[in-house]
Amino acid sequence: MIMSFSKGSVRSGNRAAKDLIADHGGRVTRTRVAVIEALQIAPAPMSHEDLGAALAADDIPHDRVTLYRALDWLVEQGIARRIAGSDRAWRFEVVRPDSHRHAHFHCDRCGRVICLESLQPSSAVSLPDGYQLDRAELVLHGACATCGDGPGSDNDPGQH
Amino acid sequence: MIMSFSKGSVRSGNRAAKDLIADHGGRVTRTRVAVIEALQIAPAPMSHEDLGAALAADDIPHDRVTLYRALDWLVEQGIARRIAGSDRAWRFEVVRPDSHRHAHFHCDRCGRVICLESLQPSSAVSLPDGYQLDRAELVLHGACATCGDGPGSDNDPGQH
DNA sequence: AATGCTATTGCAACATTGTAGCATTTACGT
DNA sequence: ACGTAAATGCTACAATGTTGCAATAGCATT
Ligand SMILES: [Mn+2]
Ligand SMILES: [Mn+2]
Ligand SMILES: [Zn+2]
Ligand SMILES: [Zn+2]
Numbered sequence: 001m002i003m004s005f006s007k008g009s010v011r012s013g014n015r016a017a018k019d020l021i022a023d024h025g026g027r028v029t030r031t032r033v034a035v036i037e038a039l040q041i042a043p044a045p046m047s048h049e050d051l052g053a054a055l056a057a058d059d060i061p062h063d064r065v066t067l068y069r070a071l072d073w074l075v076e077q078g079i080a081r082r083i084a085g086s087d088r089a090w091r092f093e094v095v096r097p098d099s100h101r102h103a104h105f106h107c108d109r110c111g112r113v114i115c116l117e118s119l120q121p122s123s124a125v126s127l128p129d130g131y132q133l134d135r136a137e138l139v140l141h142g143a144c145a146t147c148g149d150g151p152g153s154d155n156d157p158g159q160h
Numbered sequence: 161m162i163m164s165f166s167k168g169s170v171r172s173g174n175r176a177a178k179d180l181i182a183d184h185g186g187r188v189t190r191t192r193v194a195v196i197e198a199l200q201i202a203p204a205p206m207s208h209e210d211l212g213a214a215l216a217a218d219d220i221p222h223d224r225v226t227l228y229r230a231l232d233w234l235v236e237q238g239i240a241r242r243i244a245g246s247d248r249a250w251r252f253e254v255v256r257p258d259s260h261r262h263a264h265f266h267c268d269r270c271g272r273v274i275c276l277e278s279l280q281p282s283s284a285v286s287l288p289d290g291y292q293l294d295r296a297e298l299v300l301h302g303a304c305a306t307c308g309d310g311p312g313s314d315n316d317p318g319q320h
Numbered sequence: 321a322a323t324g325c326t327a328t329t330g331c332a333a334c335a336t337t338g339t340a341g342c343a344t345t346t347a348c349g350t
Numbered sequence: 351a352c353g354t355a356a357a358t359g360c361t362a363c364a365a366t367g368t369t370g371c372a373a374t375a376g377c378a379t380t
Contacts, residue, residue, distance in 0.1 A: 027327060027376050048366075063330050068367065070328095086297070088248035088337070088366060105291060119285055121298065127276070130305030131265060137246070137299045138281065145290030187347050187356060208337075223359050228338065230357090248337060248366070 024077040031070045034060045036079065036094060045083050045091035045104065045113050085113055086141065101135065107144035116140070184237040191230045194220045196239065196254060205243050205251035205264065205273050245273055246301065261295065267304035276300070 017036035018028045026032065038054045039046060046054070048067060055062045071092055074080035083091045085106045091113050103119040106112075121136035142148075177196035178188050186192065198214045199206060206214070208227060215222045231252055234240035243251045245266045251273050263279040266272075281296035302308075 029328065029376075031329085065331080065368080066329055073328095084244065084246045086244045090366090103285075105287065108294065114288075116285075116287075122282075125263075125276075125279055125300065127265065127300070127302075128274075128305065130308055132302045132308045133300055134268065134302035135300075137297075137301065139297045139299075140285065140287070140293055140295075141297065142287075142294035143292045145288065148290055148292045189347075189357065191358085225339080225360080226358055233357095250337085 020079055024079065026073065026077070029070075030060060031055070031062050031066050032073070034058065034062070035067065035070050035074065039080060039092060039094040042093070044115060045093040047089045047091050049089065051092070083113065083139075084137065085111075085139065087111060103138035103140060105140045105142070105144070107147055108141050109143050109147035112144055112146075114144070180239055184239065186233065186237070189230075190220060191215070191222050191226050192233070194218065194222070195227070195230050195234065199240060199252060199254040202253070204275065205253040207249045207251050209249065211252070243273065243299075244297065245271075245299065247271060263298035263300060265300045265302070265304070267307055268301050269303050269307035272304055272306075274304070 017033045017040070020036060021028050021032050034055050035051055038051055042050075042054075048071065051071075052062070052064065052067060055067070071080065071082075071090075074092070075082050078095060080092050081095050081101075083093065083104055085091060085104075086108070093115065099117060101120060103116040103121060105114045105116055107114075119138070121138040125133070125136070127133055177193045177200070180196060181188050181192050194215050195211055198211055202210075202214075208231065211231075212222070212224065212227060215227070231240065231242075231250075234252070235242050238255060240252050241255050241261075243253065243264055245251060245264075246268070253275065259277055261280060263276040263281060265274045265276055267274075279298070281298040285293070285296070287293055
């Protein structure tokens, strides 16, 4: 039997996109596969716009709505995670077996978001009676290394 | 000399809206005053939509855009604070002299947001080199007391 | 390999939340 | 009471999603 690796085999901890989809009882479609693979190689959470551009760059035909629905499904299935920034655009990251929930840094100048894997929102918070905690989102705001350089340099380096 | 209190004199710690505006060098306008007063009596952060409804209920004519601009100005001046929920709508709260930045709870079922005044995002986080922290936003997600009651009761009690 | 079922897609229309430009009005210092 | 810049109130426009529905295409079965 021949074992073949999917073309973008990426880095350790990532499962083949197709298997991941099939194992969750979904149909393996062009857009789903492409989105998972894009998220797996991404160094940071990607917005819907980022993903659309990534697919386009790979000549993968896709529809805006389909992309939204693919992402919804991935999140429902626990394959991806949704992150709300301070702009109104969600960003997505693939859920890796090793990594847990973590905080994010959102650069208010260029809009880039980076993962702070080592910073996990403390879950031991006391809520009012009757309130049920599902998850905590911690987003730090400020200027990233690139943007913080020149004082007052509010550049927008392509990335959004 | 006669000392008159503004009609909605509200609760301790709140300054008269007009003074607050004037002290920041702004012009005292209908919408600004109404927004501040609405936020001062509000038990929880209000969305733009909430505020529009509140003004309408008080028969205060206002324009959508003007409301947005009033809120922008209040935030710029540090009179109000903007909170990003997980829906795409910002919410606003007045900055009281006593209270500091704090976390919020966002009910994913009814959309209500409540302040967790006692929970302040820890500011002692270590960021990558060159990153500059401005502020931290911590939002807890789950079900509020009202929504958590009946299992699976995803009601939407008017409040959004 | 062809068939059938239904999960997904693709398109067009719509919804929500916010911005931009610009002529008109209004707050307020004089 | 006046003059003037700050705010307003329109009308458009932009960004980000969602809904409905007919057409398509995965994939299990034959
Ligand atoms: Mn992350
Ligand atoms: Mn609050
Ligand atoms: Zn940046
Ligand atoms: Zn609720």
